[in-house]
Amino acid sequence: MSTSRRLPLGLCAALVASAALLAMPAAGSGTPAAALVSAVTAWPQAQRGSVQPKLADGTEYRPGIFLDAHTSVGTAETPDGRFLRLLLLGADDSVRELRRLPRQRHPSFQTFALADGDLVWVEGTGGGRPALWAAGLKRAGAARQLSADVGHVTFYQSQYDLVVAGGRVYWAAAGAADTTDIRSVALTGGPVRSQPQAGTWKLSAFPWLVDGVNQAAGATRLRDLTTGREVAVARAGRRATTACGPAWCRVAALAKDGSNRIDLMHPDGSGRERIAGDAASTIITDAAPLDRFEVLAQVGPTSELTGNNQLIVFEIATRQTVEISPDAGSVSCHDGVLWWTTGNLDGVVWHSLDLRTI
Template identity: 85%
Template sequence: MPASGSSTPPTALVSAATAWPQAERGTVQPRLADGTEYKPGIFLDARTSAGTAETPDGRFLRLVLLGAGDSVRELRRLPRPRHPSFQTFAVAGDELVWVEGTGGGRPALWAAGLKPGRPARLLSADVGRATFYQSQYDLVVTGGRVYWAAAGAADSTEVRSVALTGGPVRIQPQAGTWKLSAYPWLVDGVNQAAGATRLRDLTTGREVAVARAGRRATTACGPAWCRVAALAGDGTNRIELMHPDGSGRERIAGDVAATVITDVAPLDRFEVLAQVGPNSELTGNSQLVVFEMATRQTIEISPDAGSVSYRDGVLWWTTGNLDGVVWHSLDLRTV
């Protein structure tokens, strides 16, 4: 945990291979064995992912499970002329859950067993006006149900859920605009420049106020940690972590750092950042780093990372350029 009240940013920068030699890593080539382009949507571990690829004839978009040894299992396919998309994913135990849609059609919630012989199944075609924020909490699977947030009427939010076996959708209306966080928590501030101001327990209705971080600050929160992006008095940017009540506030990065994923403090142990370099504006890539709370070290993950994503303990990113990219993964749960 960061030292309470410390204001000095960490200066040590070591490579992930040196700091975490036991951590599991993986590499995914941009094309499957059949020559089609593959884009991962979620990693189950460092070497297993689910993502999308067209069929070799270009007629369908497939959702596939890519395993060790580049084994491929098709979970679902949708006709290309319908402009299909697989929009967000979650994994719980042996279940993969996702939202899929087609151009002009209503999105639907689907699931499939990760073990062979358990085909994809429709959970619900009634997702409402679902709202997704590229967060691991866009879909939350707990207690045998899948939860998601949808826009309600008159500045309200619907927390919707359905059983993993399918059935009717349960709707819990919430006044205000909220998004899901670690269950059972909701967080507000979705459309506010200052960011989060409250957390709400979905099961009890209890609210927790988020400490004000300053006039020139934007706060993103979960139930354990908040990330503050602030403009300091000297005109420089700074990124800080604190608990929602304002305790434990500490600067973790300075002016060249930027937030790079939506979720705050993955596993309550790390903060993922990008260090912008002189070529970042030209290439679109940056130095990907992770601040480790326990050691107060900044660890270099990649010196030249492109697209960065995170879900359920696994961080992944690209290297390369417009002529071709390679996907890399790091399972932070194994650190």
């Protein structure tokens, strides 16, 4: 996520594995860069927004999730620096505090999920056990702890690190002897249920799990958590890394001549198509947001100067590659809202695009 966080030690190995997948060279567009259409031209109806780096009280604000193009939840210290706040920032720049933790405890708000007007997150403090919390976004009221029994949670910087379905919150935790525990608790709180799964799995679009999170080749199987049914992922090649959801897989492949490419395909291998070539790279963990787009980055005209990249999106239905930003820094996508930064270490602006409005 975009929000600054300190992760418990149990999460580090998972994130290192995830970073290895993201670092693999991916692809530039099959369409020459000069032919890229701008997002404003391609999607004039799409909702866009921006967030300045400082709130009215002068504190630095970092979005952690966008509800839509104009509404976000993120973190900012109190003006006196004593607390870290979790804030709901409205389209009208209104600010509502959801939670605060003392800075001296080294707090973090690590990952988020949205469902039925509720925000769910995992919070932690330095040396303490993480806990699962929730707050209503459409009504006033104090945040509530759902559970402190989260196990050895594993996060992969995926929008599915927390999944809300059927009134329950699901997450993955490392179990014993090469086992993954899929844990869940009711949105109202209560006892935690655990469903052990042999192997290493992460959550995908509910009720699916995907394996291969610690493997160089990536995903090989999908499993329905409710029925146990498995779907094999087609082999993409010896020099390929595959990231999958139930509808689409993204394949980052290295050709014999040393060039790179990115393909999309269905898990059974059908519909495989090259969407980008040697100039670009993967930039988010999850494949094909909304089952309609693929988000990529490639070296842009200002990359050497700024260290940022050109942010592009491949639209599956139209097969067109669209430039979102010529100079994007940090990039995230959750529930169909894409956001990124422009600027540098001296100051950034957050920009958002609601892909659901296209």
